[in-house]
Amino acid sequence: MAAQEQHYVLPRPTFEKPVKILIVVAPYYKDIADSLVAGAKAEIEAAGGSWEVAEMPGALEVPTAIGMADRRSNFDGYVALGCVIRGETTHYETVCNDSSRALQLLGLQGLCIGNGILTVETRAQAEARADVSGQNKGGGAAAAALHLIALARKWSSESKGIGFKPLGQTIQMAGDIDGTDTV
Template identity: 55%
Template sequence: MAQILIVEARFYDHLNDLLLEGARAAIEAAGHEHETITVPGALELPGVIALAAESYDAFVALGVVIRGETYHFEIVAGESARGIMALTLDGLAIGNGVLTVENEAQALARARPADGNKGGGAAEAALAMLALRERFSS
């Protein structure tokens, strides 16, 4: 049984609740345990995952970044994804469930477990990466 850490950038409570619902259901359906921690924003996700790297088998990064009126969206979306990707290249099993969308309607369609279920998909990706890491490290 793997220990999975869900790290969420909780900015939009109602959207994060949907992502968490999907992620937790996928992890539990696969027979694994999970813990959830919250970070201030999407930019902090990679840093916390790096800090916890030795303590968990896999990670699920969750959050929602909605485009606003400034360039900040591009920085947050790009740099959080870059940081998560860098950690996967270091061998960490991470599922990236950070939604980067134009508006709340797009976020809802992707976050709802009955629709896009991106939280569940991110958890499934983390578990798939964990299985691949175990396969190639033996």
């Protein structure tokens, strides 16, 4: 059982400037969602960050809300929370796969997202994973977002010296032998 296994947890990152995180939750199973959110809030606060919560009807809407928030707001990162319990139809696979894939695609675009959408077989599994004093998957998702934010901030201050130069700097254009052309 996963609850019995020991695993390594990275030390909590520290920040010079506080982080602002949006927690997007699908409270279909309200008690489980509330536990996930409690764990996420505690982890964000422990890192000195602030949070806001947005609720969506289901797990499929969570990535869309994160994408919208990223385009229209100023959050440093996001925590996706919810719970999908296997039922009698294939809808479970669709919701699990599509919500996870959408979050991954947003992450590959550079968004700092911790995925805490539980995908489980039974309610008991969900309760164990959401429990703040147990597996605390909400806190784990927030920790993942915090680590990604720390990495993004670290790398945003480094430059490879490539790309566009600010207007007014002299650059040599192809065919410009004497270097007199400027941009």
